[in-house]
């Protein structure tokens with residue numbers, strides 16, 4: 001392919017190719033027919049490469065579709081992998097808890113401190129707790145948790161399953177009849193889907209705590225008063241949608257990362273690529289899901 | 302290796318019973334035809350070596366046998382099952398009777414040796430009784446002479462040990478057929494000879510039929526009753542080592558001359 005391209009590229013620019021290849025001895029007539037033929041060839045090759053890319057993209061979409069369908073089939077019908085599911089839930093919580101605590105606490109502080117002056121300029125400083133709580137629960141908590149988990153869990157699942165794939169461990173499970181898909185993929189995706197809502201609730205709590213410390217430093221309000229204002233300003237829809245959103249984040253991270261790992265190839269470079277794809281694609285999907293949930297909520301409200 | 306349990310009876314190949322039969326097998330990846338007219342058969346209690354250069358499609362061939370890859374066309378009969386047309390449940394049933402030793406051993410890194418061996422027992426046979434598991438694991442490890450590694454992790458073992466654990470992990474399910482993918486590749490000659498020995502012991506003790514995929518001529522000679530050469534995706538020259546050596550095939554002579 002590359003060879004054809006470089007050759008034909010030269011021929012698209014007749015003057016240039018004449019200079020390079022010194023075609024002055026050729027008759028003009030033959031030259032123009034060769035040009036037409038070459039132009040046709042260029043068009044054909046590019047058409048062919050476009051078709052090949054399209055076929056590849058479509059096969060990818062088809063395998064992703066089959067992967068998701070297979071996930072639901074094996075998740076719904078027994079046998080269930082309770083033990084491994086618990087194990088994965090624990091691993092996920094264990095892995096991301098510290099990072100989430102740290103980042104959300106800081107985010108709560110920063111968000112509050114940044115909002116305070118603008119509210120104060122309207123003389124609406126007393127609204128700070130309700131503004132912050134809505135910001136944290138609707139957007140900040142889920143988003144930070146989602147992104148942290150995409151990085152932490154995505155790279156982990158992608159690399160782990162990827163290295164199992166390239167070292168034939170998944171094949172080994174397959175040929176010993178031990179149902180690797182439900183053991184490795186279903187448990188991870190379910191665990192992420194279940195754990196993200198919990199982690200988001202925890203993250204909200206930590207962020208609000210950080211925010212309280214800030215508010216307290218401004219006006220000495222008590223914790224009880226702060227949380228009364230928080231609970232008054234958020235409603236049922238806020239909490240439910242945040243939990244649903246978190247579950248969707250978890251599902252996206254799990255299924256994307258497991259897909260990337262399970263289908264990695266080309267040896268060790270494939271493992272790195274799988275981990276990378278897992279993180280990047282998960283992060284992109286988190287923003288997409290965030291937007292979709294927001295739009296759907298606006299329809300409901 | 303514990304030689305005292307080797308039975309003295311010599312192996313008898315049962316020519317009336319074909320356990321694996323492959324006819325006109327073809328497999329391509331994209332434009333590249335990897336397998337092209339592969340024909341072979343394995344009888345009960347026979348060790349067949351498939352000899353071929355790296356990249357000649359040997360791994361693809363045995364992956365087709367256990368249904369990890371789907372052939373484009375051709376017949377694959379294993380223990381009476383028509384492999385390409387099996388449902389997932391039937392395929393599982395067949396796979397329980399076929400042991401597969403992978404080129405890179407494919408031990409589960411995250412698990413200890415004990416957990417590696419437990420895994421198929423728990424998930425396939427539903428055995429959870431601690432004593433029964435322990436018995437089976439220890440018997441199987443003793444078979445390959447590595448009882449002391451039971452609580453180690455795969456990363457702590459040498460290449461030859463990993464290969465043997467890989468074999469022990471498949472033996473624990475008492476397979477009727479063993480498939481070895483390059484059992485001696487990457488091993489020093491002494492360790493390789495031990496693995497060859499083990500392959501013969503497995504045949505004699507478990508009465509398995511085996512396919513040994515290899516590019517190593519001495520492995521093929523030592524472990525097999527019969528050799529098939531895989532050349533340019535075609536199976537050729539079916540016979541014992543001596544018979545193959547006597548034919549003057551150009552491609553094959555290069556193997557013998559190394």
Ligand SMILES: Nc1ncnc2c1ncn2[C@@H]1O[C@H](COP(=O)(O)OP(=O)(O)O)[C@@H](O)[C@H]1O
Pocket residue numbers: 330335353354355356357358359360361362
């Ligand atoms: N999943 C796959 N996708 C594309 N090509 C493959 C795949 N598996 C094997 N091949 C190709 O098939 C050929 C034979 O591979 P293999 O059977 O692994 O060789 P070997 O005889 O060394 O075991 C190689 O050229 C390889 O590139």
Ligand SMILES: [Mg+2]
Pocket residue numbers: 359360361404482483
């Ligand atoms: Mg191979």
